[in-house]
Amino acid sequence: MGTRETIVEAAMAIVRDQGVARLTLDEAARKAGISKGGVLYHFKSKDDLIRGMVQRLIDQCDQLNQEYYQREPEGPYRWARTLVRACFDPTGPANDPVGGALLAAVTVNPVLMEPVHAMYAKWMERLASDSPDMTRAGLICTAMDGLYFQRLMGLRLCEADACERLMNHALELLTPKEGEPS
Amino acid sequence: MGTRETIVEAAMAIVRDQGVARLTLDEAARKAGISKGGVLYHFKSKDDLIRGMVQRLIDQCDQLNQEYYQREPEGPYRWARTLVRACFDPTGPANDPVGGALLAAVTVNPVLMEPVHAMYAKWMERLASDSPDMTRAGLICTAMDGLYFQRLMGLRLCEADACERLMNHALELLTPKEGEPS
DNA sequence: CCTACTGTACCGTCCAGCCGGTATAGTAGG
DNA sequence: CCTACTATACCGGCTGGACGGTACAGTAGG
Known part of the structure; x- marks a missing residue:
């Protein structure tokens, strides 16, 4: 599975398990097993991630x-x-x-x-x-x-x-x- | 109308007009015409305000x-x-x-x-x-x-x-x- | 070497909650 | 009536932490 998909999946899981407020770039990165830089490489902003x-x-x-x-x-x-x-x-x-x-x-x-x-x-x-x-x-x-x-x-x-x-x-x-x- | 009600009303208006993200204690206070301290006097936390x-x-x-x-x-x-x-x-x-x-x-x-x-x-x-x-x-x-x-x-x-x-x-x-x- | 990708360090901003203070009203004792 | 004390309501500055976003330095595969 592509990294992009992994990140989206992780973001979904965070929202599902911990609520919207907990969805941060750091947390998404952590959950996806990469660094924040990695996330921002694939999605140029948080809004962009949500769009995804x-x-x-x-x-x-x-x-x-x-x-x-x-x-x-x-x-x-x-x-x-x-x-x-x-x-x-x-x-x-x-x-x-x-x-x-x-x-x-x-x-x-x-x-x-x-x-x-x-x-x-x-x-x-x-x-x-x-x-x-x-x-x-x-x-x-x-x-x-x-x-x-x-x-x-x-x-x-x-x-x-x-x-x-x-x-x-x-x-x-x-x-x-x-x-x-x- | 009691101050408490005024604050709740203001908070509702913010969420309605500007979205959830814009709901802050400062903004609620501003809209209600009092200070943040005043808001926190009536509701001891943001969660408490939302409860209201x-x-x-x-x-x-x-x-x-x-x-x-x-x-x-x-x-x-x-x-x-x-x-x-x-x-x-x-x-x-x-x-x-x-x-x-x-x-x-x-x-x-x-x-x-x-x-x-x-x-x-x-x-x-x-x-x-x-x-x-x-x-x-x-x-x-x-x-x-x-x-x-x-x-x-x-x-x-x-x-x-x-x-x-x-x-x-x-x-x-x-x-x-x-x-x-x- | 170069491209795609990842990691780290850092900056500026925003915000919740805290806290010391003020003003007003009530109350009790003398 | 005056003083001392207390309770209620409200103010606004401060701080510590979180978070979005940037900069840059790797690194692995082709």
């Missing part, structure tokens, strides 16, 4: 969504269903406990959120492309954001089984019944 | 929920409907643009989240007390969290009208139809 973290998250999400999309049967709400399934992937970035605290790090510098905004816009576009009822799809996907939020905040509302019921219920709501007005 | 902010948020939420609960007709999902309505209150804490960035401030010190956890637990209890289908209620309320998350992150997915449609759709899903199971 954000990009990584986006890439992971994109990849995961792509995979689930392939696997999801065609039909209405295919993208919405994909998003739901990806959100519950136990290995995905959404389930890294407090992992996305990356986004919290971003709170410090809102400008760094722009790539995320772009990602969201893309998702919405996809969602709109195959959702018979965009309000319905939006509501369900917003619930997925809620799940993410709860994880970020350390709220443990979903025990494993309640979690699965939640997912199934969301999917049900995205499966138009026969004879139901779209 | 969290408490204020909780109190506001509680009050808002109480109000909406009174106004909400009896019947199944009364609490769930209350939470939905409160979430869309334009003057409520949930709609203070980026206001809840308070929670982001908290990201800095996860320990300070404990009161919020307690609040959540109470909400869940209430929710469970009058929801025929807890999975349904949980999903909808999680969507409300998602809304909050999107606001925190500066994602503007709800234009005013889409927002209203979302709320109505959520309420519909909490209004059991005649002849529907459960």
